[in-house]
Amino acid sequence: MPDTASPTSDTSSQDTPIQISPNAAREIRKIINKKNIPDGYGLRVGVKGGGCSGMSYVLGFDKEREKDKVFNLDGITVYMDKRHGLYLMGTTINYHDGLDARGFTFENPNATETCGCGASFAA
Numbered sequence: 850m851p852d853t854a855s856p857t858s859d860t861s862s863q864d865t866p867i868q869i870s871p872n873a874a875r876e877i878r879k880i881i882n883k884k885n886i887p888d889g890y891g892l893r894v895g896v897k898g899g900g901c902s903g904m905s906y907v908l909g910f911d912k913e914r915e916k917d918k919v920f921n922l923d924g925i926t927v928y929m930d931k932r933h934g935l936y937l938m939g940t941t942i943n944y945h946d947g948l949d950a951r952g953f954t955f956e957n958p959n960a961t962e963t964c965g966c967g968a969s970f971a972a
Contacts, residue, residue, distance in 0.1 A: 865920045865927070866934040867894060873944040873953060874923040881925075886910050891919070891926030894942065895933040904936065906955050935959075 869877070877892060893911035896904045913919060913928050920927040929937070940957040 865922060866938040866940070867920075867922075867927070867929070868941045869922045869925065869927075870941055870943040871923075872946070873942045874925060876944040876946075876953070877925055881910075884910075889913075891928045893928045894937065895930050896936045908942070908953055 880886070890910045890912055893907060893909050895907040897907055899905050911928060914930070916930050916932070917928045918931050918934065920929070936959060937957065938959060940955055940959070943954045943956060945951060945954060
């Protein structure tokens with residue numbers, strides 16, 4: 850019998866440190882379909898050192914790694930290194946598609962400083 854169990858670290862959206870806005874979820878699903886993201890890949894959300902303010906956000910598609918927590922947000926599988934939860938707790942990922950701004954943004958209540966472009970922060 851095939852193994853149909855979900856990953857052991859799968860968590861409901863209530864327990865996630867981040868949220869994805871409806872606009873962002875729509876755009877992520879559009880990218881998954883348009884770019885033919887293969888099964889087994891999910892949305893990787895995280896942080897890394899660098900950027901004007903000290904840390905920058907990571908957003909892309911990747912396979913699950915050993916230290917990941919796995920979340921299902923609005924039907925989207927999200928992978929996040931357990932260590933990044935502290936920096937991202939309460940963050941909402943949004944997507945803007947307007948004349949003055951276009952792209953994904955991170956609304957992070959833990960950010961004590963952000964750069965002008967919004968791509969990096971300090972916590």
